[in-house]
Amino acid sequence: MSEHQNIRDQAKSLGELIAARQARLAIIGQGYVGLPLAVEFARAGFSVMGIDTDLDRVTALNLGRSCTPDLKDDDLIALIRDHRYEATTDFAALEDSDVVIICVPTPLRKSKDPDISYVVSAASEVAARFQAGRLVILESTTYPETTEDLLLPMFQARGARAGDNFFLAFSPERIDPGNPTFRVGDIPKIVGGVTPECTRLAAALYHHVVPRVREVSSPKVAELAKLYENVFRNVNIALANEFALMCRRLDVSAKEVIDAAATKPFGFMPFYPGPGIGGHCIPVDPLYLSWKLRINGYEPRFIALADEINRSMPDHVVDLTIEALNHRRRCLNGANVLVMGIAYKRGVGDTRESPALEIVKQLRDRGAEVTYADPHVPSIIVDGVALKAVELTDETLAATDCALILTDHAEFDYRRTAEIAPLVVDTRNATWGLAAPKGRIVRL
């Protein structure tokens, strides 16, 4: 058989399996990204194996217990019953897969350099079980050239020839956990393969579950597109945060100004200030790009400045709380502060990189008695001390010196908060429009 014929046959047979929804999928990493994706493919008729190193998570998933707000237990149970979805910790399950998608974490090291060890570990498991004709897609957010410089050689060492007996692509995940308007199946995918055949196959796969697939010329373009999206968000949030500091000095509400500016129907997109940025993406991903550029001899300035401003917001929130208490002739030392919301954003229980953790720590360090309410986060550990969530009731509100709103969860009753708490520091404008005596509500 000629080389050319071989390339066409490998791609054709996988292409046919994908077209007929008969390709068997393995999705490595069953968290906020991997699980909704697995479920979307399972709903589309594919047979999906979710692989995760966390035994507790795998056990829960096989019992039909979802670990993300984007999936109801009943929906998971239905897919398990139909034998469309199963979870395992056993990487031997890869041997039965035609397509492998990697959705493992890409955090930062303490040094703020990329920690790519989870991707390397997952990809090593796949490479160790190299099979001709398989498509591998990396979805984890990462620095440019990860797919071609790090992953590809791992497979080549096992005899893989990209676009021939093996297909490799990068396709960033853009899910916004807890967002009911845009779920994974509503968000267009970007796909960049190592060769045009790799791109074509990956795009054909995603066409089954998303409305639109944008094919780009290389994995590097796809990797950079994701980073640019999150740098855009990070920089604009930093601008809104710094704008809030300016507005405070000018004694005007940043929200009112931003809302007014947002009436312009073109060329403007509103971003609002907050207590700092959190989660697995916005504070982290820009630093992946900075790191890559730094080793290429360029220091990205916007990213550094935005990072500095965003990371200073918890200090500002603590200062605001001290100042607000001071106006009421109270000092922070010994004050009861009820923190409302620990998760980094509304509607989720994710506390990774949440600025609330830093704020609670600083308040405690300065002698405040801190309690917190968060319907999505039953307990936290701050500086080695375990805190348990309290219910947000009229009694807890009345007993506090200051209610500090850090996450605008829909479950909180902001009207009651404004009515009962003697002082409210609102970093999310959750109490916007609610009347209170002057000085009772302090907004960022």
Ligand SMILES: NC(=O)c1ccc[n+]([C@@H]2O[C@H](COP(=O)([O-])OP(=O)(O)OC[C@H]3O[C@@H](n4cnc5c(N)ncnc54)[C@H](O)[C@@H]3O)[C@@H](O)[C@H]2O)c1
């Ligand atoms: N969470 C988001 O909003 C979001 C959005 C878009 C992109 N991303 C990116 O997607 C990737 C995954 O993020 P996430 O939020 O789903 O993380 P997560 O922590 O929710 O889930 C990751 C899962 O991978 C598992 N895991 C870790 N190492 C593994 C390994 N070697 N083999 C198998 N499983 C392993 C963990 O046990 C965990 O269950 C990251 O690169 C992240 O930046 C996240």
